[in-house]
Amino acid sequence: MGVKDALAVVEALIHLLASRLPSSRGGGGDVWPGFDPSMRRDLESIRTMVARQRQTPIREWPLVYDEALELVLVVREWPDGSITAYCIDNTNV
Numbered sequence: 738m739g740v741k742d743a744l745a746v747v748e749a750l751i752h753l754l755a756s757r758l759p760s761s762r763g764g765g766g767d768v769w770p771g772f773d774p775s776m777r778r779d780l781e782s783i784r785t786m787v788a789r790q791r792q793t794p795i796r797e798w799p800l801v802y803d804e805a806l807e808l809v810l811v812v813r814e815w816p817d818g819s820i821t822a823y824c825i826d827n828t829n830v
Contacts, residue, residue, distance in 0.1 A: 746822070794813035794815055810824055811824070
């Protein structure tokens with residue numbers, strides 16, 4: 738799998754995750770009504786990452802290594818059905 742394939746996977750995962758996000762027009766029930774919507778999304782992402790620290794992924798795709806960029810792409814599926822994808826700098830592994 739090349740860089741273009743890995744980027745296509747990440748792009749598809751971002752689209753999938755974005756389709757699962759609740760609509761920002763729903764109104765009501767906002768925990769932080771004075772915060773900028775992008776900041777609320779960032780805070781929610783941090784909260785989710787912290788909650789996953791003690792979870793085990795239910796599925797993990799094979800690692801994709803790009804020699805030119807020296808990056809490893811990691812893709813995991815979690816018990817709640819969400820999917821995460823991130824890159825790791827191979828020099829730190």
